[in-house]
Amino acid sequence: MLTIGDLSRKTGVKIPTIRYYEQMGLLDAAERSEGNQRRYAAPERERLSFIKHARELGLTIEAIRELIDLSAHPERPCEEADRIAAEQLTAVREKIEKLRRLEKELKRIATRCAGDQIKDCYVIRALAHHEMCESDH
Template identity: 80%
Template structure:
């Protein structure tokens, strides 16, 4: 059995985050020692590692909750897990596309400035007037 501090060290998840995951129902409320310390099993450590990895991949709490539920029923088909992963992949691709637009526009603005004083600075002008942008990046 691990204390919450040991669990935090072994998984790289901070103690307040562990408590948050308990409140959200992603981790079960654990046993307590006679001294009222939380005690975590290997199963809870594995679950926390699962949650941490899923969060690193950008999955929402709701998606993680659904994946945990699916993992507790190993006889189910994996279509729902595949759907969750595909939805996250699409969300990441959408973010990448938006970031590419931002990159293009920022590069254009940053390299378009040839003024030597702020009153002639294209960066300041472009930020003040969205019509100077070439693309809609909002």
């Protein structure tokens, strides 16, 4: 059995985050020792590692909750889990495209400034006047 500190060190998840996941119902409430310390076994460590990895991939708490529910039914088809992963992939691709547009616009703005003083600064003017941007970003 692991204390919450041990679990935190072994998974790299901070103690307040572990408590939060318990409050959200992603982790079952921990067993308590006679001294009222939380105690975690291997299944909780595995679940926490699952949650951490899912969060690193950008999945929402609700998506993680769905995947945890699905994992409790190993005989079910994978289509729901595949759908969740595909939705996350679409969201990531949309973010990447938005970041590319932002990069292009920031590069353009940063290289247009020819003034020596703020009163002539293209960056300041472009930020104040969105219509100076080449695209909607």
